[in-house]
Amino acid sequence: MEEGARSSLQIRAPELDDFPELIHRIQSLLPVKEGLRTCVLSKTCLQLWSTIPTLRFHQPLVFFSKEQKRNYIKWIDQTMQRYIRDNIPIESFDLELVLKYGELFDDFDFKQNVWSTIMKKWMQFVASKSSLKELNLTVDVNTFSSLLSDEIFSGENLKSISVRVYGYKFVSLNPLIKCVSLRVLDLYKVNLSEGVLDNLLSTCILLEKISLSFVPRLGKVKVKNLMWLRELRIATRDVGEQLDIKHAPSLRLLFYTCYHFQINGFTVDSLNNLRELGLCGEFVEDHAFLDMIKSKFPLLEILTLEIQYFSMETLSITSGSLKRLILRLLDKRPINIQVHAPHLLYLSYTSTTSMAKVLFQSMVPEQIDVEMNLDIISIHDYSLFLNMREALNIPSRFNIEINFSRIDNHPRPPMLDVNYLRRRVLFPATNVQQLSIKTNPDERLWEHSPIFDALFWICHPKYVKICRHVPFKEDNYFWKLVVNWMMEKKTRKWHWPELKNIEVKNPYDGEWETVTSSWISFLDGLPPVDWHYVKFKLKWCSL
Known part of the structure; x- marks a missing residue:
């Protein structure tokens, strides 16, 4: 060229x-x-x-005026009317609409029947689009009884459905279920008519994730022949709910929460690939339940149990593959724990009494986290500290969190004799990484209690974290003890003889600084945030 x-x-x-x-x-x-x-x-x-093709209506966290509410509703309606008029394709629809009782306004002409008609018109248009792949609804308008359309399950190309309703019912009498491509199903407080859930689970055979939370009158959930299902989460408060799992070879995670009734109403095949299991509820058929954990989940790595009631004195967990064990013991009675898990790396348990006695029939885990929810009177019970010291004999790293609840109009508890503990406990434990104390604003009941004297005789923690539901001011009990310790240190009359030094973490730059008298006024000026905390680093002669 x-x-x-x-x-x-x-x-x-x-x-x-x-x-x-x-x-x-x-x-x-x-x-x-x-x-x-x-x-x-x-x-x-x-x-x-x-x-x-992606519509996202994310409501502001706070409406500061009626005008803002009006503009938000108008913006949604005008956008939807334009999409309906021009028949614009929609691939993803995400609507968040949360209006409290009385927040709808007469001048916008949103009466109950008008609002229901408009809302259903939106949903019928969205659900009718063959291009729709993702549908997310979070709606709380508690002045109406039924707002959504039965057509939400009719999208043949729909991949994900998430419907979370609050304060009203979503009634589905005879929906058209054609979402054969569905991968994710997430329903929260959605009122389905009888048989609809069975039709969904039998039609949508490609489901990978299922979450059913507080669906009323759920009945027996039949999970069968879902070859691709990887996650299943069910939470309900209804009595008599049951779970039947068969032929779900890909299931990796199963969480089943049944409040206020016995958690023995479910049957499962041997889930050979299950890695994480969470069960929350009352336990009555103890032996059968524990045998199921041992025999039907050969590859289980994470087990979470929330126990409201347990008829036996000892909870025995046996698993050859378990690596993490999380226990929430809500029963007021003391429960002994026996664990036979040779590969266990981590144990966490929450107790409403003192620290539980744990017996490991094989290797002990590297780390144990303990949370105790106690009333403020219990800190004057000697057995609380003695049981804690006995539990700390395990050669694991411990993180201990103690949440003290307030008891109104209760007389001042008797004083705790620390000298008695000193006679019973020969030396403190040195394997506590962090001791966290969470208290309510009123500390008058333990203002003069030697709680930290007792705790520091039981263990020498490396870190102490103090949380309060008010700004961290000078009336905080532990901070008063720190100030007294500084003064006694100068006069060689140390409050805690084995404590060599205390550092405090600066909340602004995260640096550790030696505690000085200037910190008194500094901590008083910390910003007022809920559950403000200050973290201390303690250096002991024993460490």
Whole structure:
């Protein structure tokens, strides 16, 4: 080709406007405000923004005026009316609408029947789109009884459904279930008619994740022949709910929460690939339940148990593959724990009494986290400290959190004789990494109690974390003890003889600083945030 002819060719580099699908993709990934700013780039971006297939209506956390509420509702309605009028495709629809009782306004003409009609019109249009792949609804308008459409299960290309309703019912009498491509099903307080859930689970055979939370009158949940199911979460308060799992070879995670009744109403096949199991409820058929854990989950690695009632004195857990064990013991009676798990690395348990006695029939875990929820009177019970010291004989690293609840109008408890503990306990434990104390604002009941004297005779923690439901002021009991310790240290009359030094973590820069008198006024000026905490580093002669 001659050079003159070559120079006459006009070669134009592709511009962003040449890729409308790419622009839509970029706009859909951006937050709404950032996506709106792309409209100033070109007319094409402006046009594409008005037809974006991803609709997200995320409600502000707080409405400061009636005008803001009015504008939010109008914005949703105007957008939906335009999409309906122009028949614009929708691939993802995310609606968040939370209005408290009395927040709807007469001047916007949102009567109950008008609102229900408008809402159903939105949902019927969205559900009818063959392009719809993702549907997320979070709705709380407690002045109405039924707002949603039965067509939400009719999308043949729908991949994910999440419906979370509060304060009213979603009634589905005879929905058209055609969502054969569904992978994720998440329902919270959704009132399904009898048989609808069975039809969903039998039609949507490609399901990978299922979450059913507080669905009323759930009945027996039949999970059968779901070959791709990886996660199953069920939480209910209804009596008599049952779970039947068969032929779910890919199931990795199962959480089953049944409040206020016995957790023995479910049957499962041998789930050979299950890695994480969580069961919360009352335990009555103890031996059968514990045998099931041992025999039906050969690859189980994480086990979470929340026990409201346990008829036996000893909870025995046996698993050859278990690595993490989380126990929440809500029974007021003391329960002994026996663990036979040679690969266990971590144990966490919550108790409403003193520290539980744990017996390991094989290797002990590297770390144990303990949470005790106690009333403030119990700190004057000697057995609390003696049981704690006995439990700390295990050569594991411990993190201990003690939550003291307040008892109103209770007389001042008797004093605790620390000298008695000193006679019973020969030396403190040195394997406590952190001791966390969480108290209510009123500390008058233990203002003069030697709680920390007792705790520090039981163990020498490396860190102490103090949390209060008010700003950390000078009336905090532990801070008073620290100040007294500084003064006694100067006069060589140490409050805690084996304590060499105390450092405090600066909440602004995260640096550790030696406690000085200047910290008294500094801590008083900390910002008022809920459950403010200050962390101390303690250096003991024993460490």
